[in-house]
Amino acid sequence: MRFDPRFQPNDLGLVSLDTIAYGGDYNPEQWPREIWEEDITLMHQAGVNLVSVGIWSWAKLEPCEGEFDFEWLDQLLDLLHEGGIRVDLATPTAAPPAWFYKKYPQARVVHRDGTVMTNGSRGMAAPSSPDYLRACANITRALAERYSNHPALAMWHVHNEYGAPVSDSYDEASRDAWRIWLRERYDTLDGLNEAWGTSFWGQTYYEWDEIPTPAVSATVTNPAMRLDYTRFSSDAVLRCFIQERDIIKEYSTAPVTTNFMALNCPSMDLWAWAQEVDVVSNDYYLEAADPRNQIKLSLDADLTRSIARGKPWILLEHSTSGVNWQDRNVAKKPLEMARNSLATLARGADGIMFFQWRAARFGAEKFHSAMLPHAGTDSRIFxxxxxxxxxxxxxxxxxxxxxxxxxxxxxxxxxxxLWAQGLEWRPSIDANARERILEFYTQLWEDKVTIDFAHPEQDLSRYKLVLAPASYLLTDAASENLKSYVAAGGVLAVSYFSGIVNENDTVRHGGLSVAVDEVLGLRIEEFLPLREHETVSISTTGALGEGQYTGTVWADDIVLNGAEPVATYVDGPKPDGAAITRNEFGQGSAWYISSRVMGGDLRNFVGALYEDAGVTARRDLPADFEVVERVSESGQRFTFLINHTVEQVDYTPRRSPSLIGDESAPSSSITVPAAEVVVVQE
Structure with missing residues (x-):
């Protein structure tokens, strides 16, 4: 399944609610009936209006194949409806019952190293298993037939976190489906052999049934094959979703979603997946080990909004406090949960949901925080x-x-x-794509510059500045798209190891960076990766001002072809060689930075990009103070001021504001107390 640059999401209202969706996963099958009524009373007290139900209930709903027990779910949905709480009803296919694995052992997931996974945990069966697909269809149809007209139903929740923990399998059914997928993609073996470069190491295939899965082999497996198998696996899992969605659509008009993990499930191509859901939903949990974990939270929210093509989306899971599966599950500080939630709202979410409503007493996640914690209602969390x-x-x-x-x-x-760059045998293990994206994003976040994420082939014309921190693989269409963007007046900045290969992980004829050479006004003659801990000094001039940067990880031997060098190497493998360049192309400009710079050096570089592109930053405010706007079609603005610091911050707005909840707000300056959030309506 390919990204479609023409795709526009539909305008289905978010779960038919006229308010922000608020609630979480609800697992009443873990509790006696008398607790259910107590839960509904407490949900009202908390302001809950939506709960996700049934995610882990397959064994209870279908205790043996073809025999269903819906009595408990009937009672639950009726109680929730009577209590005025809407339901995000799940298909429970992320946890097949024990009877399924006993009857269909061939459906178990096989890891790349040949290990066969048993049950006793969570996670789907092998995605291409016909037995698994049939069983999923049966439970989904039974649910859709029974509950499509239930008045509590607001939305359908298919599966749970596709790709985590199961994203690929190397079982026989997957091997057979893989060969069919390859036939559809390449049509002929000649086309496949050319795309994969099988003449290298004597890997040419003459029959389709000669093609294995790229399981563990004697040394590095063909990278084009590995890349295609990741594509195939994403598509195979997506087909599982589409099967269930289409069955639901036969009976129901309610929106259908599934909970993505935009940043933390790297095996699914969510540009393609987003084209198949009615509403984009996402799960995100803080990395407790990161003292500034609010930045990745914002990145994940911006990425999710971008996947939704700017439409509002739902945060279907996050935590009220600590989780249970990290090495050190740090509790959230007072007010941190509200900051996390409102930062997500600020970046486009129209739903704020948690895992889970009531903390579990047993099982793998009994130490995971919840809306109603083990400490009960007389607790800070509640x-x-x-x-x-x-x-x-x-x-x-x-x-x-x-x-x-x-x-x-x-x-x-x-x-x-990202998949392609992450494969083995690249010029440097330190050339980490996600690290570069995060560093550039962090600088913009500190500068209060809100960003979208964009696929390289999508229309970029509305952006003043486009950054390519890690675009190792660029298709011909993406290459032409970037040239058109700059020629029409845009400003593009490209970091090292970008534009290197095509969609088959193949270096193009003519050089190492042909996809970006023309727009950048240069060519890369040779990569010059640095040793661990080695640094290079870079002398800046011109648009960057007179100064010196420190680079690590990477350098290039650059041959100029029209670009202006605005920084040169003082030392390292290419003394006096160009290190940073700027090229005027059409009505716009394109920059190239050939080494890994950090901190104040990156801040200076990005500042020059702002000036070139006409982007306004707010560097007068503390780095850990967020300013994010949401705007209505009529021009009404809501500015979220989120203070992650331990000091109060005085913010001067651009327009006459009013504070939501405070009619006497000052017009010139707004004080945001330490660790708190203020929302300004303009």
Whole structure:
């Protein structure tokens, strides 16, 4: 399944609610019936209006093949409806029952090293298994037939976190499906052999049934084969979703979604997946080990909004406090949960949901935080949950839902390029694509510059500045798209090891960076990766000002072909060689930076890009203070001021504001207390 640059998401309302969706996963099968009524009372107290139900209930709904027990779910949905709480009803196909694995052992997932996975945990069976697909279809049809007209139903939730923990399998059914996929992609073996470069190491195939899965082999497996198998695996899992979605659509008009993991499930091509859901939904959990983990939270939210093509989306899972599966599950500090939630809302979410409603007493996630923690209602967490519910209801009344997030800058993001660059035997293990994206994103985040993520083939014309921190793989269409963007007046900045291969992980005829040579006004004659801990000094001039940067990881032997050098290497493998360049191309300009720069050096470089592109930054405010806007079609603006610091911050708005919840707001300056969030309506 390919990214379609013409795709536009539909305009289905978010789960038929007129307010911000608020709630979480609800697993009442873990609790006696008397707890259910207590839960509904407490949900009202907390402001909950939506719960996800049935995600892990396959064994309870279908205790043996073809025999269903819906009595408990009937009672639950009726109780929730009577309580005024809507339901995001799941298909439970992320956890096949024990009877399934006993009857169909051939459906077990096989890892790349040949290990056969057993049950006793979560995770789907082999995605291409006909037995698994048939069983999924049966339980999905039974649910859709029974509940499509239930008044509590707001949305369908297919499966759970596709790709985690199962994204690929090397079983026999997957091997057979892989060969069919290859026939559809390449039509002929000649086409496949050419695309994969099988003349290298004598790998030419003369029959389709000679082609193996790229399981573990004696040394590095053909990288083009590995890349295609990742594509195949994403498509195979997507077909599982589409099967269930299409069955539901036979019976129901309610929106259908599944919960992505945009940043933390790298095996699914979510540009393609987003074209198949009615509403984009996402799960995100903080990395407790990262003291500034709010930056990745924002990155994940911006990425999810971009996958949704700017439409509002739903955060279907995050945590009220610590999780249970990291090495050190740090609890969130007071007010941190609200900051996390409102930062996600600021970046386009119209739903704020948690895992889970009531903390489990047993099982693998018994130490995972919840809206109703083990400590009960007389706890800080539950009080903060209630406070957040009230605040979200107030923001809903003011009209935040349905508004969108404007951005003047885009960062290129392509899962296929990330897959390809992550394979073995690249020039340097230190050339990490996600590291470069995160560093550029962090600088823009600190500068209060909101960004979209963009596929390299999509229309970029509305952006003043486009950054390509890690675009190792660029298709011909992407190459032409970037040239057209710059020629029409855009500003493009490309970092090292970009434009190197085509979609088959093949270096193009004519050089190492043919895809970007023309627009950059140069060519790369040779990569000059650095040793571990080695640095190079870079002398800057011109648009960057007189100064010196420190580079690590990478350098290039650059041959200029019209570009102006604005920085040169002082030492290292190419003394006096160009290190950073700027090229005027058509009505725009394209920059190239050939080494890994950090901190103040990256800040200076990005500042020059802002000036070139006419982007406005707010460097007068503390780095850990967020400013994000949501805007309605009529021009009403909601500015979210999120203070991650331990000091109050005074913010001067561009327009006359009013604070939501405070009619006496000052017009010239707004004080945001430490660790708190203020929303300004303009």
């Amino acid at each position: 009080r903060e949950v209630c406070d957040l519910g009230a605040r979200l209801a107030e923001l809903s009344e003011q009209g935040v839902t349905g508004t969108t997030v404007p951005a003047d800058v885009a960062i290129l993001w392509d899962w296929e390029s």
